[in-house]
Amino acid sequence: MAGVILEARGLDVLLGDYQVLWDARLAVDEGEMVALLGPNGAGKSTLLNTVSGLLRPRAGAITFRGEPIAGLPAHRIVARGLAHVLERRRLFPYLTVEQNVRLGAYAPAARSGREAQLARVKALFPILEERAGQPARTLSGGEQQMVAIARGLMAHPRLLMIDEPFLGLAPRVVTQLVEAIRRINREGVTIVFIEQNVELALSLATRGYVLESGRVVLEGRSAELLRSPEVRRIFLGG
Amino acid sequence: MGCVYALIAAGLSLIFGLMEVVNFAHGEFLMLAMYVAFFAWALARLDPLVSLPLAALALAALGWATYHGLIRRVLGGPMLAQIFATFGLAVFLRSGAQFLWGVDFRTIKEPLLSGRLSVGGVFVGLPQLAASVLALGAFLGLYLFLSRSETGLALQATAQDRQAAALMGIDTDRMFALGWAIGSACVGVAGGLLAMFFYIFPEVGGAFALLAYVTVALGGFGNVPATLAAGVIVGLTEVVAGLVITPAMKYAVVFLLYLAVVLWRPQGLFGRF
Numbered sequence: 001m002a003g004v005i006l007e008a009r010g011l012d013v014l015l016g017d018y019q020v021l022w023d024a025r026l027a028v029d030e031g032e033m034v035a036l037l038g039p040n041g042a043g044k045s046t047l048l049n050t051v052s053g054l055l056r057p058r059a060g061a062i063t064f065r066g067e068p069i070a071g072l073p074a075h076r077i078v079a080r081g082l083a084h085v086l087e088r089r090r091l092f093p094y095l096t097v098e099q100n101v102r103l104g105a106y107a108p109a110a111r112s113g114r115e116a117q118l119a120r121v122k123a124l125f126p127i128l129e130e131r132a133g134q135p136a137r138t139l140s141g142g143e144q145q146m147v148a149i150a151r152g153l154m155a156h157p158r159l160l161m162i163d164e165p166f167l168g169l170a171p172r173v174v175t176q177l178v179e180a181i182r183r184i185n186r187e188g189v190t191i192v193f194i195e196q197n198v199e200l201a202l203s204l205a206t207r208g209y210v211l212e213s214g215r216v217v218l219e220g221r222s223a224e225l226l227r228s229p230e231v232r233r234i235f236l237g238g
Numbered sequence: 239m240g241c242v243y244a245l246i247a248a249g250l251s252l253i254f255g256l257m258e259v260v261n262f263a264h265g266e267f268l269m270l271a272m273y274v275a276f277f278a279w280a281l282a283r284l285d286p287l288v289s290l291p292l293a294a295l296a297l298a299a300l301g302w303a304t305y306h307g308l309i310r311r312v313l314g315g316p317m318l319a320q321i322f323a324t325f326g327l328a329v330f331l332r333s334g335a336q337f338l339w340g341v342d343f344r345t346i347k348e349p350l351l352s353g354r355l356s357v358g359g360v361f362v363g364l365p366q367l368a369a370s371v372l373a374l375g376a377f378l379g380l381y382l383f384l385s386r387s388e389t390g391l392a393l394q395a396t397a398q399d400r401q402a403a404a405l406m407g408i409d410t411d412r413m414f415a416l417g418w419a420i421g422s423a424c425v426g427v428a429g430g431l432l433a434m435f436f437y438i439f440p441e442v443g444g445a446f447a448l449l450a451y452v453t454v455a456l457g458g459f460g461n462v463p464a465t466l467a468a469g470v471i472v473g474l475t476e477v478v479a480g481l482v483i484t485p486a487m488k489y490a491v492v493f494l495l496y497l498a499v500v501l502w503r504p505q506g507l508f509g510r511f
């Protein structure tokens with residue numbers, strides 16, 4: 001088994017006066033594909049936002065490739081090879097598709113390899129070429145999600161975190177995205193993603209974490225989680 | 239004159255578009271730029287056209303310092319704190335100017351450019367014409383910078399989604415400071431140009447700032463190209479109203495136009511809401 005690429009321990013995170021995460025943890029091995037599961041408001045997005053530096057934890061430690069990153073500003077963390085695709089895609093609406101994607105390689109380390117990486121993501125998502133000059137806000141949800149993932153890949157990440165990539169998309173588009181994410185993973189990028197549909201999440205991921213009310217309540221291999229009565233209780237109310 | 243208004247308004251619009259902070263000291267920044275031009279002339283015999291880069295740089299530094307010294311501290315705070323911060327700065331700068339330089343009207347004599355030019359029967363002052371052309375040039379430069387350069391795109395990205403921009407590796411704090419520097423440099427250029435033919439006194443910024451707010455609101459907040467169109471509209475309205483009705487009424491007509499547009503399209507003529 002390859003080494004640990006990301007490890008977060010004991011994370012307490014507050015939004016305003018309100019504590020959202022309690023002693024949360026997340027450990028990911030190099031090359032893995034890990035799903036983050038949990039009902040609405042469980043704190044899944046907050047966990048990823050803390051790892052990528054958008055939020056600062058009140059307590060806890062985060063190491064990425066062996067170095068502590070908790071408390072670093074987000075733009076420094078992405079430069080180290082940890083990319084984050086936000087919930088609801090969050091493209092720059094008035095910039096074109098091409099401008100959006102190019103900005104993904106803004107960090108100095110990624111900028112030198114920009115053209116080669118652009119060719120690679122265009123091969124993965126042909127839509128990027130077709131819609132290059134169009135403002136991002138004029139794209140459909142599925143197309144926007146592809147642009148958002150492509151933009152994240154432009155940073156040349158070792159670890160890519162994607163927040164609800166399939167939210168609100170047609171089954172055909174979901175299948176397409178699942179294929180793309182598998183391929184990205186096969187080509188060596190470690191992946192953490194959030195998905196509320198247990199079956200979909202665990203068919204794609206090798207391992208999963210389950211959050212409930214701001215705490216990690218379960219973790220394990222996908223097959224184990226699928227059989228777990230605890231998962232059944234949380235997600236099916238049974 | 240429309241082009242000069244547009245340039246003043248562009249500075250305001252850039253800062254607002256970037257971080258939703260209205261710089262109520264924008265007019266005072268303009269006043270300071272005019273004094274920079276004045277003292278460059280009075281002390282070193284530099285014509286405003288020659289000292290233009292100096293005015294731009296001085297104001298860029300002022301904008302940068304304002305961001306770091308003042309704005310950054312109130313950013314997370316309530317809206318009211320932000321309003322009072324720049325409003326207080328405006329009062330401070332105006333009284334400071336009165337204290338240091340008195341309330342006298344000053345003018346720059348023997349400018350490099352003077353006289354008038356007849357364009358199709360209408361007389362246009364040569365300094366005014368030069369100011370318009372240079373302001374237009376500066377405006378186009380700003381537009382090209384924002385829409386073509388890597389840093390310009392990063393500024394736009396920061397304006398459109400600050401968190402997503404940070405995740406691209408953009409240092410959004412640096413972009414904010416840069417936005418303040420560039421936005422203030424715009425009034426630096428505008429002030430240097432106005433100093434060629436306008437009276438210079440501590441209160442001079444007020445009227446121009448008011449027109450700048452109107453121009454920005456007309457064009458739609460945070461939309462730089464639209465600001466140029468709005469600036470030209472405001473400038474033309476002013477001239478036409480001054481000729482057709484009476485010069486005393488020209489600002490009344492401008493504000494009437496503003497009210498009409500705001501009632502009809504609250505987001506501005508070219509707004510993006």
Ligand SMILES: Nc1ncnc2c1ncn2[C@@H]1O[C@H](COP(=O)(O)OP(=O)(O)OP(=O)(O)O)[C@@H](O)[C@H]1O
Binds near residue numbers: 046
């Ligand atoms: N800006 C905020 N201020 C205060 N509380 C917030 C804020 N944003 C989110 N919360 C709360 O924090 C908790 C966790 O939110 P988070 O977005 O991390 O959940 P999530 O698991 O991603 O949910 P979802 O599946 O709906 O995306 C929720 O209870 C939410 O109401």
Ligand SMILES: [Mg+2]
Binds near residue numbers: 044045046087163
């Ligand atoms: Mg979420």
